[in-house]
Amino acid sequence: MLAKVRMFYDMICYLNILKDRQPLKLTPKGNLPRNFCRDLHDSGIKDEELPVMSSHPINVELDSMYIHVLNLFTRMLGLTRKRQGKISLTRKALERLQKQNTGDFFREVFSAYTKEFNWAYSDGYPESWIIQAGWAKLVDELFVE
DSSP states (O other): OGGGSHHHHHHHHHHHHHHHHOSEEOOTTSOOOHHHHHHHHHTTOSOSSOOOSSSOOOSSGGGOHHHHHHHHHHHHTTSEEEETTEEEEOHHHHHHHHOSOHHHHHHHHHHHHHHTSOTHHHHSOTTOHHHHHHHHHHHHHHTOO
């Protein structure tokens, strides 16, 4: 059932692809390299709204806000780290990927996405903070132990 949660599934795919290529050398500006972004796009990690201009509409990481947000979010969660112009997985990420209990991992990701990550970063409506604030209250009630 958790495989149907698109962002969670895409994040795990992103981490697994990065695991195979780590440490991945970043561009001089600190972005993910073009070939890596294109491989992510080809594996299904892409913006649904991105117009298809060619077989590879991605030339830089920022051409896909979805990939860019995945990159930032995994770094915020402490799953990836940028050091000396390279990005790699942290021990925490490797442990989460090896564990069979994805429910706890999903809870951690879901809670961080709803409470810590600023949704207005990629949506263009920074004045609508109330939507995220109201949702975080609901999350607290859902995950009461």
